[in-house]
Amino acid sequence: MRHMTASPRVRMSPDSRREQLLDLGVRLLATRSIDEISIELLAEEAGISRGLLYHYFGNKQDFHRAVVRRAADELIEVTAPSSDTDPLVQLMLSLGAYVEYVTDNFEGYVSLVRAAASGDEGMREIYEEARAALTDRLFEVAGREQLAALGVTDSAATRLMVRGWSALTEEVVISWVRSPAGVSRDDLLQRLAHGLVALVRDPA
Amino acid sequence: MRHMTASPRVRMSPDSRREQLLDLGVRLLATRSIDEISIELLAEEAGISRGLLYHYFGNKQDFHRAVVRRAADELIEVTAPSSDTDPLVQLMLSLGAYVEYVTDNFEGYVSLVRAAASGDEGMREIYEEARAALTDRLFEVAGREQLAALGVTDSAATRLMVRGWSALTEEVVISWVRSPAGVSRDDLLQRLAHGLVALVRDPA
DNA sequence: CAGCGTATTGAACAACCGTCAATAGTGCTG
DNA sequence: CAGCACTATTGACGGTTGTTCAATACGCTG
Numbered sequence: 001m002r003h004m005t006a007s008p009r010v011r012m013s014p015d016s017r018r019e020q021l022l023d024l025g026v027r028l029l030a031t032r033s034i035d036e037i038s039i040e041l042l043a044e045e046a047g048i049s050r051g052l053l054y055h056y057f058g059n060k061q062d063f064h065r066a067v068v069r070r071a072a073d074e075l076i077e078v079t080a081p082s083s084d085t086d087p088l089v090q091l092m093l094s095l096g097a098y099v100e101y102v103t104d105n106f107e108g109y110v111s112l113v114r115a116a117a118s119g120d121e122g123m124r125e126i127y128e129e130a131r132a133a134l135t136d137r138l139f140e141v142a143g144r145e146q147l148a149a150l151g152v153t154d155s156a157a158t159r160l161m162v163r164g165w166s167a168l169t170e171e172v173v174i175s176w177v178r179s180p181a182g183v184s185r186d187d188l189l190q191r192l193a194h195g196l197v198a199l200v201r202d203p204a
Numbered sequence: 205m206r207h208m209t210a211s212p213r214v215r216m217s218p219d220s221r222r223e224q225l226l227d228l229g230v231r232l233l234a235t236r237s238i239d240e241i242s243i244e245l246l247a248e249e250a251g252i253s254r255g256l257l258y259h260y261f262g263n264k265q266d267f268h269r270a271v272v273r274r275a276a277d278e279l280i281e282v283t284a285p286s287s288d289t290d291p292l293v294q295l296m297l298s299l300g301a302y303v304e305y306v307t308d309n310f311e312g313y314v315s316l317v318r319a320a321a322s323g324d325e326g327m328r329e330i331y332e333e334a335r336a337a338l339t340d341r342l343f344e345v346a347g348r349e350q351l352a353a354l355g356v357t358d359s360a361a362t363r364l365m366v367r368g369w370s371a372l373t374e375e376v377v378i379s380w381v382r383s384p385a386g387v388s389r390d391d392l393l394q395r396l397a398h399g400l401v402a403l404v405r406d407p408a
Numbered sequence: 409c410a411g412c413g414t415a416t417t418g419a420a421c422a423a424c425c426g427t428c429a430a431t432a433g434t435g436c437t438g
Numbered sequence: 439c440a441g442c443a444c445t446a447t448t449g450a451c452g453g454t455t456g457t458t459c460a461a462t463a464c465g466c467t468g
Contacts, residue, residue: 011433011446033323035239040424049448054426117321119237156385160376161395167375168403172368181360190407191365198402199372203394215415215464244455253417254456264456 010047018056021046025067026074030108034064034115064115065122071112072130075101079134087142087150091193094138095169099185102173113170131166151201161199168195211251222260225250229271230278234312238268238319269326272319275312276334279305283338291346291354295397298342299373303389306377317374335370355405365403372399 012020024046028037039060043050057063079097084090102109116127139147139162144154152158169192176188216224228250232241243264247254261267283301288294306313320331343351343366348358356362373396380392 009431009433009447014446017446036323038424039426050425051427051449052447055446060425111323114321114323117318119240119318157387157391157395160379160385160387160392161399163379164372164376164399168368168372171371172364175364175367181364183361183364187361188364191361191403194407195365195368195403199395199399203398213416213462213464218415221415242455243457255418255458256416258457259415 014056017052021053021056021063022066022070025063026071026108029067029071029111029115030105033111034068034118037064037067039063061120061122065120065126068112068115068123069126071108072126075109075112076130076133081137081141087138087146088193088197090141091138091196092189094134095189095192098134098169099173099177099189103177106174106177110174113174131163135162135166150197152197153202158200162196165196165199168192214251218260221256225257225260225267226270226274229267230275230312233271233275233315233319234309237315238272238322241268241271243267265324265326268319269324269330272316272327273330275316276330279313279316280334280337285341285345291342291350292397292401294345295342295400296393298338299393299396302338302373303377303381303393307381310381314378317378335367339366339370354401356401357406362404366400369400369403372396 021042024042025037028042028045039050039053042063043053053063057066078101079094081090082093084093112127116124118124147153172188172192176183225246228246229241232246232249243254243257246267247257257267261270282305283298285294286297288297316331320328322328343358351357376392376396380387
């Protein structure tokens, strides 16, 4: 039963206030889509006036972008690459961490993906960066030689398919978490990992 | 130079009025995202009052859904399956038609995909149906035996990967149309088609 | 051409975004 | 410890857009 006491006025340091608002934004993202987070709602939930938000973020769009960026950063951090030498093992581990994140953080993750697909250009840019960060590191650890050994060469077509695989993975994992339908976690990871290799391998 | 004459009041039959509004909605979708189509804008563009829209559609959400449903139906119709017997040829032809549609109708298509990813549940439902219609027919024409010959059996895992392949195809085609980066149309189609087969084939 | 059904309007209300001058915490200074 | 300055914070205001509803007028019918 909070909110009963309309505390008079709390003056915080700009940093902690900003932090508080961003955290709250990410937390709210688990319950509603990004554009259901109105300034109105956020201000009330944070116990501040609407006007204050504009002291920290230029406008609603800016705030939304900042929230999404933070959520994306969390995702990237949590699914950080391990230090295994075998690129396929590496891939499986990363995928596993990713699946775990989506599982534990389902609603929030869905909101993140949705936000990325919104009309806003800057929003999509943020998400593109995050996606790139997630996939690029998979290829960085595997040297050019190791990739060649798998029948993979770097090319525009390859990059295109990797991008596609990202979209596939998102869709499949979200769908799987919603209803696994008897598909085991290991099977899922196997198919995704092998899928990437198959999609990216040079045509015979 | 329309809009100069604020024609006094035109009384149309409910059917043609509804049609006009939906068509206009789809047309506007080529220029802006779905939620940039405000009632305000639409009413002005259609030369009617804002209030009238509520005579035909319950609210903005309903109208947006109707517009997206219509756009999705157009896509399905345009990429209708041919009558070739070889499922792989069939797939290539369908994919070709799809790529052509996206090319000719780029902005509108992007808006459609974005709308589908919006927060609205009903919106996504509409899009899910459309996606299912697009992929299901690929598998219907190929009989169970033909699929078996390709090493494919129907299962939850298969359906999951098909769904993922849809997302992949969307992403890849949109990305390719934006910047082909030297990848030929044939190469694109080849990779998508082979990709589907590889993703869906039973694990060795 | 009068009358009727209903397509259509426009005013009114609500919710929300964004701005800005005024207010009041907080730390510093003498 | 009192006063001061800095600035975080507020609240009221104007503008846009979604939604409702009683009043209006178009076009058909007898």
